[in-house]
Amino acid sequence: MSPKTKKSILYWILLSPLVVVILFPFAVMFVTAVRPRDELFTYPPTWTFSHFVWQNFVDMWNVTNFGGALLNSLYISSAATLIALVLSIPAAYALSRFRFRGQGVYRQFLLITQMMSPIVLVLGLFRLMVSLGMVNNLNSLVITYAAFNLAFNIWMLQSYFNTIPRELEEASWIDGATAFASLVKVFLPLAVPAMVVTGIFTFINSWNEFVLALTMIRQSDQYTLPVQIYAQVAGRYQIEWHHVMAATVLATVPIAIIFSFLQRYLIRGMALGAVK
Amino acid sequence: MASVEIRNIEKRFANISVIQGINVDIADHEFVVLVGPSGCGKSTLLRMIAGLEPISSGEIAIGGRVINNVAPRDRDIAMVFQNYALYPHMSVFDNMAFSLKLRRQPPEEIKRKVAEAADILNLGSYLNRSPRQLSGGQRQRVAMGRALVRDAQVFLYDEPLSNLDAKLRVLMRTEIKSLHQRLGTTSVYVTHDQIEAMTMADRIVVMQSGRIEQVGSPLELYDEPANLFVAGFIGSPSMNFVSGTVERTGPRRTLVASDGTRLLLPEGRGMPDQSVVLGIRPEHLRLAAPGDGLAAVVEVVEPTGPNIEVITSVAGARFCAVFNDRHPFRPGETIYLAPQPDKIHLFDATSGRRLV
Amino acid sequence: MKAIALRSTPLLMILPSLALALLIIGYPIIDLAWTSMQEVSRFGQLRGFDGFKNYADVLADPVFYSSLWHTVIWTVAVVGGTLLISLPISIILNDEFHGRGLARVIIMLPWSISLTMSAVVWRWALNGRAGLLNASLMDLHVISQPIEWLATAPLAFTVEILIGILVSIPFTTTIFLGGLSSLPMDAYEAAVVDGARRWDMFRHITLPLMKPFINIAIVLNVIYVFNSLPIIWVMTEGGPANGTDILVTYLYKLAFRFGALGKASAISLIMFLMLLVVTSIYVVLVMRAEKEVTTDKTLEEADEEPLVIIGSLAEAKEAA
Numbered sequence: 001m002s003p004k005t006k007k008s009i010l011y012w013i014l015l016s017p018l019v020v021v022i023l024f025p026f027a028v029m030f031v032t033a034v035r036p037r038d039e040l041f042t043y044p045p046t047w048t049f050s051h052f053v054w055q056n057f058v059d060m061w062n063v064t065n066f067g068g069a070l071l072n073s074l075y076i077s078s079a080a081t082l083i084a085l086v087l088s089i090p091a092a093y094a095l096s097r098f099r100f101r102g103q104g105v106y107r108q109f110l111l112i113t114q115m116m117s118p119i120v121l122v123l124g125l126f127r128l129m130v131s132l133g134m135v136n137n138l139n140s141l142v143i144t145y146a147a148f149n150l151a152f153n154i155w156m157l158q159s160y161f162n163t164i165p166r167e168l169e170e171a172s173w174i175d176g177a178t179a180f181a182s183l184v185k186v187f188l189p190l191a192v193p194a195m196v197v198t199g200i201f202t203f204i205n206s207w208n209e210f211v212l213a214l215t216m217i218r219q220s221d222q223y224t225l226p227v228q229i230y231a232q233v234a235g236r237y238q239i240e241w242h243h244v245m246a247a248t249v250l251a252t253v254p255i256a257i258i259f260s261f262l263q264r265y266l267i268r269g270m271a272l273g274a275v276k
Numbered sequence: 277m278a279s280v281e282i283r284n285i286e287k288r289f290a291n292i293s294v295i296q297g298i299n300v301d302i303a304d305h306e307f308v309v310l311v312g313p314s315g316c317g318k319s320t321l322l323r324m325i326a327g328l329e330p331i332s333s334g335e336i337a338i339g340g341r342v343i344n345n346v347a348p349r350d351r352d353i354a355m356v357f358q359n360y361a362l363y364p365h366m367s368v369f370d371n372m373a374f375s376l377k378l379r380r381q382p383p384e385e386i387k388r389k390v391a392e393a394a395d396i397l398n399l400g401s402y403l404n405r406s407p408r409q410l411s412g413g414q415r416q417r418v419a420m421g422r423a424l425v426r427d428a429q430v431f432l433y434d435e436p437l438s439n440l441d442a443k444l445r446v447l448m449r450t451e452i453k454s455l456h457q458r459l460g461t462t463s464v465y466v467t468h469d470q471i472e473a474m475t476m477a478d479r480i481v482v483m484q485s486g487r488i489e490q491v492g493s494p495l496e497l498y499d500e501p502a503n504l505f506v507a508g509f510i511g512s513p514s515m516n517f518v519s520g521t522v523e524r525t526g527p528r529r530t531l532v533a534s535d536g537t538r539l540l541l542p543e544g545r546g547m548p549d550q551s552v553v554l555g556i557r558p559e560h561l562r563l564a565a566p567g568d569g570l571a572a573v574v575e576v577v578e579p580t581g582p583n584i585e586v587i588t589s590v591a592g593a594r595f596c597a598v599f600n601d602r603h604p605f606r607p608g609e610t611i612y613l614a615p616q617p618d619k620i621h622l623f624d625a626t627s628g629r630r631l632v
Numbered sequence: 633m634k635a636i637a638l639r640s641t642p643l644l645m646i647l648p649s650l651a652l653a654l655l656i657i658g659y660p661i662i663d664l665a666w667t668s669m670q671e672v673s674r675f676g677q678l679r680g681f682d683g684f685k686n687y688a689d690v691l692a693d694p695v696f697y698s699s700l701w702h703t704v705i706w707t708v709a710v711v712g713g714t715l716l717i718s719l720p721i722s723i724i725l726n727d728e729f730h731g732r733g734l735a736r737v738i739i740m741l742p743w744s745i746s747l748t749m750s751a752v753v754w755r756w757a758l759n760g761r762a763g764l765l766n767a768s769l770m771d772l773h774v775i776s777q778p779i780e781w782l783a784t785a786p787l788a789f790t791v792e793i794l795i796g797i798l799v800s801i802p803f804t805t806t807i808f809l810g811g812l813s814s815l816p817m818d819a820y821e822a823a824v825v826d827g828a829r830r831w832d833m834f835r836h837i838t839l840p841l842m843k844p845f846i847n848i849a850i851v852l853n854v855i856y857v858f859n860s861l862p863i864i865w866v867m868t869e870g871g872p873a874n875g876t877d878i879l880v881t882y883l884y885k886l887a888f889r890f891g892a893l894g895k896a897s898a899i900s901l902i903m904f905l906m907l908l909v910v911t912s913i914y915v916v917l918v919m920r921a922e923k924e925v926t927t928d929k930t931l932e933e934a935d936e937e938p939l940v941i942i943g944s945l946a947e948a949k950e951a952a
Binding site: 046108112144207 | 768
């Protein structure tokens with residue numbers, strides 16, 4: 001056996017307890033989502049069940065307004081991502097390309113906004129939305145999510161922008177481009193990868209957010225997915241676990257797949273600053 | 277084509293003055309090299325000509341038109357950057373065509389001009405590649421090509437060869453020079469490499485700490501450096517220096533070095549009792565009989581092929597001599613070096629200026 | 633750009649983001665500070681200045697102290713556990729081995745799933761009668777009777793801490809992997825030439841060089857865990873009998889269940905100040921890490937951000 005194979009086996013043995021614990025909830029989700037309803041509470045509890053009930057997904061969709069929540073989440077996450085990007089790109093560009101008065105203060109401010117989690121501000125935010133008349137309005141979440149993701153976006157974009165040589169823009173000015181043409185034809189095309197990665201992270205963050213969605217949205221037809229699923233288990237006597245698990249499968253698997261492709265960029269991103 | 281006039285140019289970053297009042301007139305068709313150690317302000321000056329750096333005070337005129345407040349795109353200049361600055365998302369063709377497209381030239385015209393430039397630079401078969409797929413030398417050519425298609429009034433080069441390996445650098449040096457001889461476009465070329473400056477320039481501007489030390493043709497700078505800085509900067513291996521005082525002994529004057537060594541000076545040079553620095557280039561030293569000239573202890577012998585360079589110690593100072601003949605020097609041996617009298621340079625020790 | 637840009641250009645470029653951040657993050661803080669000094673009716677109306685009465689109420693409230701104590705245990709246990717597991721994991725994941733890509737994907741997986749959904753799934757998996765954790769443990773003959781995991785506070789809290797650790801591992805591992813991949817290879821090569829063994833290299837090279845990353849991981853995790861509501865909220869809602877209440881769950885109950893706006897604002901502000909202290913520590917650490925990361929860079933590169941911060945940012949969102 002080659003040393004690398006030996007090492008691989010050892011590593012996988014060391015990792016296996018954690019791997020099992022991580023995969024366990026996924027197994028629970030799937031097994032419950034396709035289980036017949038009357039086999040949910042068998043005693044003693046068991047993994048096995050008599051037959052697959054794919055119908056659970058269909059029933060869940062019809063009973064729980066999953067589609068509506070899905071649309072709400074899609075709308076909020078997309079809109080928040082878009083707004084966050086549109087506001088962050090110029091800010092990141094300014095931080096990356098200019099030296100200006102107040103730059104340091106602005107950086108500190110971003111850092112502090114980043115530290116403030118929604119939960120600490122939730123009451124103040126709720127009162128703000130009440131005074132703006134935006135409670136139960138999905139757009140209240142759009143702007144809060146956009147705001148809470150700004151710092152991350154700006155930092156991520158700025159550190160990527162720093163890797164785009166200034167000379168490229170200078171060359172384009174000398175080639176005859178206006179500042180705007182240089183931005184559109186030279187700079188932004190090169191920044192696309194960073195914008196995509198940053199955007200997807202904002203999207204996932206917004207998709208998963210719970211506290212604000214729980215607070216701002218009081219009407220069940222306006223629920224986002226996490227709140228919708230939470231509502232299926234909170235304060236109920238009869239919890240339809242097979243529906244809840246079917247919903248979590250549908251809500252998490254696509255995101256988990258996207259994330260699996262992205263996670264290497266995240267690690268690379270963190271290494272970039274030091275390695276470069 | 278056009279002339280470039282630089283008048284009383286100053287540059288301050290915050291309160292730090294990096295360029296202090298520079299005046300240079302660059303004639304039409306001229307190839308001028310700005311050379312100096314890093315931080316001397318040469319790149320800043322070039323970037324001010326390009327419009328990439330604001331001018332703190334003074335004027336720059338291209339073809340008689342003051343361009344202080346003209347945007348880079350309207351200055352009708354082309355520039356080759358140190359790191360080439362090729363657009364990584366565009367093919368070689370698009371890189372070269374970019375400026376023409378921005379000027380909305382007709383597609384056939386663009387094609388013709390790019391093909392012409394590519395032909396000159398031997399890039400014909402690479403036009404569809406992306407810059408990533410090119411070697412360093414090829415990228416350098418594309419950067420040149422991007423400048424060529426422009427028919428610009430002035431070419432600016434910012435250390436364009438510094439990222440190439442030694443061999444390629446020599447090759448590209450020749451290519452750029454022959455290109456200039458063919459096209460005759462006014463060129464301003466920045467480098468820290470004095471050999472590049474010597475080999476390429478019609479005229480060299482030597483800069484240090486934001487000031488001009490001397491302007492002149494390569495051979496003028498070599499033969500008559502205006503001061504100690506230029507004398508030491510131009511020439512490789514660099515000039516040897518001995519400091520001492522001038523003494524009058526009869527009709528001739530001698531230099532008395534700090535260790536007591538006496539050297540006969542050429543006629544009419546130096547005031548008695550003046551503290552001076554004598555400079556002599558390594559190739560202007562000849563072997564002398566023992567007791568004649570400077571006693572030099574051989575430290576290292578470096579054969580270069582055509583020559584032998586001997587690094588010696590004279591009165592504690594490093595002294596280099598170059599010989600065509602293959603003398604069998606040994607480290608530790610004492611040899612005697614005599615300067616050719618007509619090749620001696622004398623500088624005032626306090627001001628550093630050349631004494632005529 | 634400098635040559636043709638007006639001085640106001642960069643300010644105009646940051647203005648939109650600044651305005652939004654001030655509205656959504658700045659304004660609520662001021663509003664909370666204001667509300668916390670007001671007498672508030674049961675229906676949420678402000679009845680006038682009340683000095684520090686709300687703060688006095690909070691400080692006289694035994695549940696506040698028990699929640700604070702739980703918060704300390706929760707934060708220390710989760711952060712400590714996460715670090716202890718993440719460091720060896722990241723060292724393994726940084727090495728070359730068969731299936732490393734897959735291992736990385738699996739370890740990172742919990743990060744992609746909202747805490748709410750993780751908590752919902754775990755709540756079902758831990759169900760006292762039919763939960764599949766009980767099923768698994770009974771199949772393995774570890775237990776003979778199903779266990780009511782969430783019925784008593786100490787056990788429920790322990791389980792919640794373990795889940796908290798599980799979901800914090802991906803982020804922490806990511807920071808460490810970023811740090812490990814930035815370590816200079818030549819230092820290890822030099823150490824091998826100098827005759828160092830694996831353990832020596834870990835002690836004398838890896839650990840000291842990783843220190844800034846470990847510090848940052850600690851501070852960021854503290855902020856993250858301190859603020860984390862969903863796990864406890866979904867699984868036990870702080871119950872039974874406030875037995876698993878931490879500050880955030882208590883705050884949320886006060887504000888949106890009991891309508892005690894004044895008291896809730898006071899707690900928010902107290903938490904805000906605690907966060908500010910931790911944040912300041914973070915800023916100092918980042919600056920120090922920045923210095924260490926940039927020591928052997930050239931001057932021009934020195935103003936580049938260490939991307940460590942980025943990780944921090946991605947994570948803090950998750951706290952929601």
